[in-house]
Amino acid sequence: MSGLRVLVGCKRVIDYAVKIRVKPDNTGVITEGVKHSMNPFDEIAVEEAVRMKEKKLASEIIAVSCGPTQCQETLRTAMAMGADKSIHVEVDAASYENLQPLHVAKILAKVAQDVKADIVFTGKQAIDDDCNQTGQMVAALLDWPQATFASKIEKANGDLTVTREIDGGLETIKVQLPAVLTADLRLNEPRYATLPNIMKAKKKKMEKKKPEDYGVDIGPRQSILKVEDPPVRQAGSKLDSVETLVSKLKDAGLVPS
Amino acid sequence: MSLPMRYRVKHLYKTLLHLGKDYPRGYEYFRSRLHASFIRHKDVESTEEVEALIAKGEYVVKELEALYMLRKYRTLKKRYYDA
Numbered sequence: 497m498s499g500l501r502v503l504v505g506c507k508r509v510i511d512y513a514v515k516i517r518v519k520p521d522n523t524g525v526i527t528e529g530v531k532h533s534m535n536p537f538d539e540i541a542v543e544e545a546v547r548m549k550e551k552k553l554a555s556e557i558i559a560v561s562c563g564p565t566q567c568q569e570t571l572r573t574a575m576a577m578g579a580d581k582s583i584h585v586e587v588d589a590a591s592y593e594n595l596q597p598l599h600v601a602k603i604l605a606k607v608a609q610d611v612k613a614d615i616v617f618t619g620k621q622a623i624d625d626d627c628n629q630t631g632q633m634v635a636a637l638l639d640w641p642q643a644t645f646a647s648k649i650e651k652a653n654g655d656l657t658v659t660r661e662i663d664g665g666l667e668t669i670k671v672q673l674p675a676v677l678t679a680d681l682r683l684n685e686p687r688y689a690t691l692p693n694i695m696k697a698k699k700k701k702m703e704k705k706k707p708e709d710y711g712v713d714i715g716p717r718q719s720i721l722k723v724e725d726p727p728v729r730q731a732g733s734k735l736d737s738v739e740t741l742v743s744k745l746k747d748a749g750l751v752p753s
Numbered sequence: 754m755s756l757p758m759r760y761r762v763k764h765l766y767k768t769l770l771h772l773g774k775d776y777p778r779g780y781e782y783f784r785s786r787l788h789a790s791f792i793r794h795k796d797v798e799s800t801e802e803v804e805a806l807i808a809k810g811e812y813v814v815k816e817l818e819a820l821y822m823l824r825k826y827r828t829l830k831k832r833y834y835d836a
Contacts, residue, residue, distance in 0.1 A: 512828050513777070536825055623829070681829055688818040691771040 499555035500673070502545040503608050504579060505600070505618035505630065506561045507535040508570040512623055522722050524593065525624075534570045536686075537619025539577070540679040543686040544649060545617055546578035553651055554615075556580050560607050562600050564589045568702065575697035576689035583607060583703045587714060594716035597625075599707070601633030606710035608638060613674065620645050620678040631678035641671040645680040758803055765810045766791060772817045777824070 510516060511531040518525055534542075548554040559574035559582040561567040571582040585603050587595055608616050616638075621628035635642035643649075648659035652670065660667045661680045689697075707714045735741050745751045766787070773783035797803055 512825055536829055623832075681826070681834065685822055685826070688772075688821065691768055694771075 500548070500553055500614040501556045501558065501612060502548065502554045502615045502617055503604070503611060503613035504538070504542050504545050504557060504559050504574065505604055505616070506538045506542065506559050506567075506570050506574045507600075507619070507622045507624075508532050508561060508563055508567045509535045509622050509624040512536055518723055518725050522724060524720065524723050532566065532570075534573050535619050535622045535624075537621060537623070537679055537681070538574075539619070539686040540681065540683050541617045541619050541677075542574050542577050542579060543684050544646075544677075544679060545615075546687075547684065548649075549578065558583060558611055558613070560585065560604065562595065562603055562707075563587055563592050571702060572694060572697050573689045575700045575702075576693040577687060579700075581701040581703070583611075583705055585705045585707060585710070587707060591714055594719075595714060596717060597627045597629035597633060598717060599712060599714045601630050601637055602712045603707055603710055604630065604634045605637040606712060607705075608634070608674075610710070615674065616640075616676045618676075618678050620680050631676050635676035638674075638676070640674050640676050642676040642678075643669060643671045644676075644678040646677050647680045647682045649677065649683070755800070758800070758807075761807055762791075762803070765807055765814075768814055769810065769817075772814065772821075775821055776817075 509532065510525070510527065511533045514531055516525050542557075542559065545554060545557045549557055557579040559571050559579040561571050561574075561582070562585040564587065567586075568584055571579075571584055575582055585607070604616060604618075607613075616631070616634050618631045618634070620631065622630075631644055632642060634640075643656065643658035643660060645661045646658050647661045647666065650657045655670050655672050656675060656677075657668060657670050658677065660669060661682065735744065742751070769787050770784065773787060774780050776783040794806055797806065
């Protein structure tokens with residue numbers, strides 16, 4: 497089964513190191529002038545795809561991203577890491593605010609059929625909305641098996657043996673191809689996109705598409721009512737004696753009185 | 754310094770500058786120190802010495818890549834896996 501085609505979804509998110517600030521009118525978070533980068537879990541997915549290619553399991557890696565023009569930078573990073581080509585599904589900034597996993601899943605499913613992908617690979621979730629839905633929905637839409645939260649992927653005859661991270665342990669499953677995979681944190685350690693590779697990536701092909709090209713309606717299904725900061729942690733206090741500590745603990749009902 | 758070596762030094766500097774963009778204490782902090790450390794060795798002429806310095810620089814490149822990888826991994830682990 498040499499020559500698998502891998503489609504990797506890459507989301508552009510606010511960089512993991514940036515302190516997120518909520519807009520004063522509580523409609524969302526501030527994205528202007530904030531550093532963005534590829535979703536770390538998607539980076540892991542790209543890395544795994546590249547390793548599959550290095551092991552000659554995969555023949556072609558196609559990176560795809562939905563969003564405004566700046567997503568092209570994310571795709572360039574994916575290509576610098578080793579993706580062969582990319583597809584940018586352009587969604588203007590206004591519609592992008594209402595773009596939800598379902599829309600992205602519909603687009604990814606269409607793209608997967610379009611490019612005849614054998615594997616759709618994404619990160620398990622994005623670090624901005626933490627939805628953890630896209631991969632699962634793509635699998636449902638395509639009616640393909642899914643292996644989510646993958647922490648190890650091996651080829652076994654015509655199938656893939658995938659170790660999944662689940663609550664309290666690991667689960668090993670076998671999936672038939674074509675399949676949808678989502679990457680967990682411990683799958684691998686993504687390589688750094690080096691400068692020469694970024695330069696080389698500029699020569700790689702990037703297709704520009706629109707959601708309409710895939711016949712996907714990106715009208716919002718949900719509306720955001722309010723975005724708020726998490727509650728601030730109450731400051732602690734220093735006590736001067738053990739007695740006060742014990743009485744405080746008793747007041748709080750944490751020790752039997 | 755021979756021409757190919759001059760190119761390698763330049764390439765190393767560019768690589769480090771590129772890595773500096775993600776430096777936790779900021780690009781400017783990194784750039785000024787990087788520049789100073791290259792200037793400090795501007796009069797080094799012998800091939801062996803330059804070779805050693807390039808090796809040191811390449812070591813720093815690897816260290817920085819590892820630093821960023823670990824920093825990202827730790828942030829995510831803290832955010833999603835430590836209850």
